[in-house]
Amino acid sequence: MADLQTIKSELAIIGTGFAGIAAAVFASRNGITTSQIGVSGGILYASGYFDLMGVHPVKEQKVWNNPWDAIDALIKDVPLHPYARLSKADIRESMDQFVGFLNETGLPYKKEDDRNVSVITPIGTVKPTYCVPASMWNGVAALLDERPMLIVDFWGLKGFSAMQITEMLTQNGRANLRAVRIPFPSVDLSTDLFPERMAWSMEVEENIVKLADEIRPHLNGAQVIGLPAILGIHRTETIMSGLKDLLGCDIFEIPTIPPSITGLRIKEKAETTLPQRGVHLFSQKRVVSVKSGKNGGFVLDVGDRATGEPEHRIEADGVILASGRFLGMGLHAGRKNIQETLFDLTVFQPGDRSDWHQKDFFDSRGHEINQAGIEIDETFRPVGIDGKPVFDNLFAAGSILAHQDWIRQKCGAGLAVSTAYAAVRSFMKQVKNR
Ligand SMILES: Cc1cc2nc3c(=O)[nH]c(=O)nc-3n(C[C@H](O)[C@H](O)[C@H](O)COP(=O)(O)OP(=O)(O)OC[C@H]3O[C@@H](n4cnc5c(N)ncnc54)[C@H](O)[C@@H]3O)c2cc1C
Structure with missing residues (x-):
């Protein structure tokens, strides 16, 4: 040797x-x-x-x-x-x-110094945690208020069901919820979607606009939108504020099942x-x-x-x-x-x-x-x-x-x-x- x-x-x-x-x-x-x-x-x-x-x-x-x-x-x-x-x-x-x-x-991460907050898990249950990625923080507030909320998932993304999450949250007492499944922009729909590939593709500016275009017809008065955590790797804040501007709604991410982008x-x-x-x-x-x-x-x-x-x-x-x-x-x-x-x-x-x-x-x-x-x-x-x-x-x-x-x-x-x-x-x- x-x-x-x-x-x-x-x-x-x-x-x-x-x-x-x-x-x-x-x-x-x-x-x-x-x-x-x-x-x-x-x-x-x-x-x-x-x-x-x-x-x-x-x-x-x-x-x-x-x-x-x-x-x-x-x-x-x-x-x-x-x-x-x-x-x-x-x-x-x-x-x-x-x-x-x-x-x-x-x-960025956010927390309340002296209390746990409730957050949504990938299967729609609610759990206590201390510190939350800023990209998920709007979800903490959205669990507590009654604003109309839309949970979005994508054809081909396995292990993340907007329908399941809304059903679980409804059982948990959250009203005013809807689920929608849409195509993920710019990806061949004949293939499975993987969170990492989706997150990299969201780093491309034009895909933010395309994603907003896919979501917009389903808004129907929604004021807050939950999406799987695929909103970029390095530019999550920018991507989220772009979506917010395009859709006029608060946006938050929900973790996917492992492996996770967060x-x-x-x-x-x-x-x-x-x-x-x-x-x-x-x-x-x-x-x-x-x-x-x-x-x-x-x-x-x-x-x-x-x-x-x-x-x-x-x-x-x-x-x-x-x-x-x-x-x-x-x-x-x-x-x-x-x-x-x-x-x-x-x-x-x-x-x-x-x-x-x-x-x-x-x-x-x-x-x-x-x-x-x-x-x-x-x-x-x-x-x-x-x-x-x-x-x-x-x-x-x-x-x-x-x-x-x-x-x-x-x-x-x-x-x-x-x-x-x-x-x-x-x-x-x-x-x-x-
Ligand atoms: C599915 C899942 C979900 C989780 N969700 C949460 C959550 O919601 N909230 C939360 O707070 N925590 C969560 N965690 C826990 C968190 O991610 C950490 O795994 C946990 O805190 C333990 O971290 P660790 O660094 O001690 O061990 P590990 O993460 O297991 O890391 C061990 C490291 O040691 C290295 N290693 C081992 N042997 C050697 C060797 N011989 N040479 C060099 N390197 C070696 C490994 O390569 C690895 O890098 C989750 C974990 C899992 C698995």
Whole structure:
């Protein structure tokens, strides 16, 4: 094997999902020289809504209007939840800084500081969330008022039904709703439509006019229009204000089922902006091996996602492990137990495989396997079975952490962003400034 080109960084971040991106944002803000490695994580599947804390206890399906009160209740009942390692001021600061980053890159988000808002999901249910892409914010108001609303879908777009959404919202008490299915402009109707292709085609000016022309005959007094989230990748605000001017209605996007354009927008912004801020990004690459290096640092070999053949070597003083759970491949479920895939860290997990899942898939308690993960000390360092940190300079963040069920608790983005913030801060204190 030829000698690998070696890159020296203070910090290596393993993962380019929500937690990895957030860690890279915080690291670059703090002037840390950083390498980041990963394949697109769950972010490409995410709705774009940033959940902070919505449901607790999961078994009772108690929905909270105030995420901060929900966090208080959660920490009281689940003292090992990663949120219990953070102050509310830190969680708030991390969300503000992350949203600030997205705003700076031209991807605005909106929130009420102290309350969750209700948003429409791709199947028409309504869920609580904390922070909403500006392109979806009109949908929050439209759920509450009674203005005539039109939901639009397209012939050939699978998994997004305006009819289903209007029926679900009507059951939820929203009146004055209509659905319409129209052709998507400038696309061969004999083929299936894919959200990414539609979003790129909306970047072309003339297609905005054509889309407005398709919608206009169906307005019939509608004052607000919901469309699937396909309104561009880079110019969503411009496209939406163009449609608003042409149709005279408020416009909002509704997330599509995965893969989602809203996640892709965040990924695109991170991949263009973070390297400009000094992050050395190895996109669509994997860390194939890690070993201890000289002076107590780590040596990471980075390779092709498919072949695993090493192509680069990174020497780093410290590592943040943000490699996700099973989808991200930070954890692997074997026949007998669950393993962490890079450092062979101790994984908190049910004693026996038969306890991984409840018998009923929809059991209101959720499944034990969704609490599995890495246990950490108060500075986000993974600990062994003796409760002591395995390395002084290894930190973990995001969904790989144990004792949380982010899907059911509705805390995906909040958990990823706030634990990444804490991991970077610990790296600063314990490695960079030691
Ligand atoms: C279908 C779906 C819908 C969602 N909807 C929402 C929502 O509505 N609201 C919300 O707040 N959150 C939502 N989320 C959650 C959110 O997108 C994040 O997935 C979640 O918060 C976990 O992020 P993470 O970065 O910890 O892990 P992941 O997103 O799983 O990322 C893990 C990363 O680690 C990398 N990795 C793993 N092993 C290696 C290795 N050896 N070398 C290099 N890199 C490695 C992967 O390539 C990946 O980049 C949703 C997620 C999914 C899947």
